[in-house]
Amino acid sequence: MSSSSAAPAAKPPMRDALVEAAFRLFLERGYEHTTVDDIVALAGVGRRSFFRYFPSKEDVVFPDHERCLADMTAFLAASGEEHEPVRRVCDAARMVLLMYAENPTFSVQRYRLTKRVPGLRAYELSVVWRYERALAEYLRGRFAGRPDGTLRADVVAAAVVAAHNNALRSWLRSDGEGDAGTAVDHALGFVQRAFGRPAQPPVRAVHLLPPADAAEGRPDDVVVLVSRRDTPVWRVVQEWEAALGRA
Template sequence: MSSSSAAAGPGGRTEAAAKPPMRDALVAAAFRLFTERGYEQTTVDDIVALAGVGRRSFFRYFPSKEDVVFPDHERCLADMTAFLTAGTDADEPVRRVCDAARLVLLMYAENPAFSVQRYRLTRQVPGLRAYELSVVWRYERALAAYLRARFAGHRDGTLRADMIAAAVVAAHNNALRSWLRSDGQGDPRAAVDHALAQVRAAFAGAPPASGPPAGEPRDGAEGPSERGPSAARSGEDVVVVVARRDAPLWRVVQELETALGPR
């Protein structure tokens, strides 16, 4: 997580000699223990003991043990949201969301060794895979929210926004995961650019026509996906998952996967 060269820090010390920030120290301690003992066998008490801090310090930075595995996603999501918000009406919408997705790639590329280590860990721990899905969903919703606003008032605007957001995430993740499976060898930017170019080729055209299509509910009207279980077609299975309002999204996803079982 550090470079081979040391830069001068405050007071003439080098960055290599300076004490790392507590947040970084907790992440480093956690991943060392995950590697040595396994994720499930490592507790928060183990992490803070190795880092030399108290439990209160851990929870000041991370709500749970799962969060220490993804220490950079909140910052990246905030950066993506700010990037999208800073856009103008002159920006081509599909290009803008593709550029926003590249911010996630840059986050992973900042530290290939850590990114590969985390990828391997999440492949081994089902709970972390569910957590990761919730993170990906938040990125997708941020992209979709921007596109919905840009396509507001156009025919199939919401549908188009959701389709493009899903396609951007799928294309980005396909290229990113190929790079991670290669142990972070080479520069992933070209592969991600190629994947996102496919999205732009498929969707970057004339804006959707104005007005809703015949038979489609207008904004605010009840649509098929909003009518609840009673609208399910005859013979379809309906799965209802009950969760606390304050339950983390990754836990809800995990419960849903368990309820659905193998597909």
């Protein structure tokens, strides 16, 4: 069978062609020495096409963040009372990982490029900040009326982003080898254990000091904590600390 009778290879849309051309040039001659004119020449399109898709040269390096941010915001907006909020923002953060994992080669190339170009580092920080704010805004809504609601929201959002990025960067540094999903799940589980499952059921902790050593508070004295199954972690921690006089 001649190749001419085969179905033609799907032509990548113009946007993808621009990203591909841009990265070929960035890798060949460096980000700073590549102009938008160079990119459109290689992609075989006009300047106006470039700016229809990307506001600036920086944006072509991160072509999918706007879509991912929009998807994440929609996902959080579609949440209900039945969703445990910390778990929900962890699930939202996984959407960013999926975007990176869709195309490991491209993600690893971009990671290396971003490390070398200060302007791209700054751009990336602003993107990370927008993800963090999206998570924090959602959590502020869910924690509204709770003591320290905005504090908890901001801290949990920052912790989720830091955990996600810790696992993502390890994966990128290892050239996209291994299972990024498992690493991110593990990292997010760490945050969920620290902050997850809020509510206020009863919990009671008692600090048992051997009488003779009461004044010294020796490390081998004991705390007995009795709690209902559905007690949230933070209440257990609070009671535990209070029993030790640390709260």
